[in-house]
Amino acid sequence: MDETKDNGWGPLSALPGNPLIWVLILGELFVFTALFAFYGGARAAEPQIFQASQRMLDPLAGGINTMVLLTSGLFAALAIEALARDEVSLCRRWLTSAIGLGSVFCAVKIWEYWDKISQGLMPDTNTFFTYYYMLTGFHFIHVVVGLVLLALVLRFTSMENVETAAAFWHMVDLIWIFLYPLLYLLR
Amino acid sequence: MTTNLPGQRRLLQTWLILMVLTGVSMIGALIPMGEDGNRLAWTGVLMIIAAAYYKAHRIVMVYLNLRASSPGWKGGLIAYLMLTTLVILGSYMLSEPGFP
Numbered sequence: 001m002d003e004t005k006d007n008g009w010g011p012l013s014a015l016p017g018n019p020l021i022w023v024l025i026l027g028e029l030f031v032f033t034a035l036f037a038f039y040g041g042a043r044a045a046e047p048q049i050f051q052a053s054q055r056m057l058d059p060l061a062g063g064i065n066t067m068v069l070l071t072s073g074l075f076a077a078l079a080i081e082a083l084a085r086d087e088v089s090l091c092r093r094w095l096t097s098a099i100g101l102g103s104v105f106c107a108v109k110i111w112e113y114w115d116k117i118s119q120g121l122m123p124d125t126n127t128f129f130t131y132y133y134m135l136t137g138f139h140f141i142h143v144v145v146g147l148v149l150l151a152l153v154l155r156f157t158s159m160e161n162v163e164t165a166a167a168f169w170h171m172v173d174l175i176w177i178f179l180y181p182l183l184y185l186l187r
Numbered sequence: 188m189t190t191n192l193p194g195q196r197r198l199l200q201t202w203l204i205l206m207v208l209t210g211v212s213m214i215g216a217l218i219p220m221g222e223d224g225n226r227l228a229w230t231g232v233l234m235i236i237a238a239a240y241y242k243a244h245r246i247v248m249v250y251l252n253l254r255a256s257s258p259g260w261k262g263g264l265i266a267y268l269m270l271t272t273l274v275i276l277g278s279y280m281l282s283e284p285g286f287p
Contacts (some may be wrong), residue, residue, distance in 0.1 A: 011257065011259065011260070014256045014257040014259075014260055015253070015256060015260060016251065016252055016253075016256075029267060029271075030267075032271075033267075033270065033271045033274055036271065036274050036275055036278065037274050037278065039278060040274065040275070040277060040278020040279070040281060040282075041278075041281075043278060043279075043281070043282045044278070044281035044282040047282035047283075050282065051226075059213060059216055060213075063209055063210075063212075063213045066209050067206055067209055070202065070205045070206070070209070070242075070246075071202065071206075073246065073250050074198055074199070074201075074202040074250070076250075077193070077198050077249070077250045077252075078195065078198060080192065081192055081193070081194065081195060081198065084192050166250075167251060170246055170247075170250045170251045173246050173250070174243055174246050174247070177239055177242045177243050177246065178239055178243065178271055178272075178275060180212075180239075181212060181216075181235045181236070181238075181239050181275065182275050182278070184216075185212060185213070185215070185216040185235050186216075186227065186232065186235060186275070186279045187216075187227065
C-alpha cells in the first residue's frame with residue numbers, strides 16, 4: 001500500500017492498488033455471494049438431482065485447479081514484494097509465472113467443459129448444470145480478465161499497477177476458494 | 188513506497204497452509220455417511236467449510252495484505268467471508284434430510 005497515496009478516495013485509499021478496482025472487486029464479491037445463495041435455494045428444491053449431478057464432477061481436477069490458482073496468487077504477491085525492493089525484472093518474472101499458471105487453470109477448466117459436453121452434460125441438462133456452467137463460466141471470464149490485467153502490468157510496471165492487477169487476481173482466487181467446495185465437494 | 192508488505196517467508200508459509208488445507212478439504216469430501224455411503228459425514232462438511240473460510244482469510248490478510256489496512260476494512264472483509272461461509276453452509280444444510 002502506498003503511504004503517499006492521494007486521500008481523495010476516502011476509505012478506499014487504505015486499500016492496495018487503484019481504488020477504482022476495489023469498487024469492482026467489492027461489487028463482484030457480493031454478486032457471487034448472491035449467486036451462491038440462489039444456488040443453495042435451487043439445491044434445496046431438487047436435492048437428489050443436484051447430488052447425482054455433483055457426483056459427475058471430478059473433485060481431483062477441481063482440487064488441482066485450486067492449487068494451481070493459489071500458487072499463481074502466490075506469484076502475484078511475490079511480484080509486489082520484488083517490486084518493493086526495486087527488482088523490476090524479478091517482478092516481471094513472477095508476473096509471467098502467475099500468467100503461466102493462470103493459463104494452466106484455464107486449460108484444465110476447458111478440458112473439464114469438453115469432458116462434460118462430450119458426455120452430453122449441457123447447461124440445459126438440469127438445474128445443477130445450469131448453475132455449474134453459469135458460476136464457473138462467470139468465474140472463467142474473471143480469470144481471463146485477470147490474465148489480461150497481469151499481462152498489461154508486465155508492460156506498464158509500477159507499484160500501483162501491479163497492486164491493482166494482483167488485487168483483482170486475488171479476488172479471482174477468493175471466489176474459486178468458495179466455488180470449489182460448493183460445486184465439487186459438498187455433495 | 189510500500190509499507191508492511193508480507194515478506195517472502197510469510198508468503199511461502201501462507202501458500203503451504205493453503206495447499207495443505209486444499210488437501211484437507213479434498214479428504215473431507217471422502218468421508219461417507221449413511222447406509223448407501225452417498226452422503227457426506229458432518230465431520231467432512233465441517234472440515235470443508237472451515238478450510239474454505241481459513242483459506243479465504245489467509246488470502247485477504249496475507250496475499251491481499253489487508254492486515255496493513257484500516258480496522259474497518261479488515262472487519263468488513265472478515266464479515267463478508269463469514270457471511271459467504273454461512274451462505275454456503277446454510278445452502279448445504281437446507282437440502283439435507285432432517286432440515287426444513
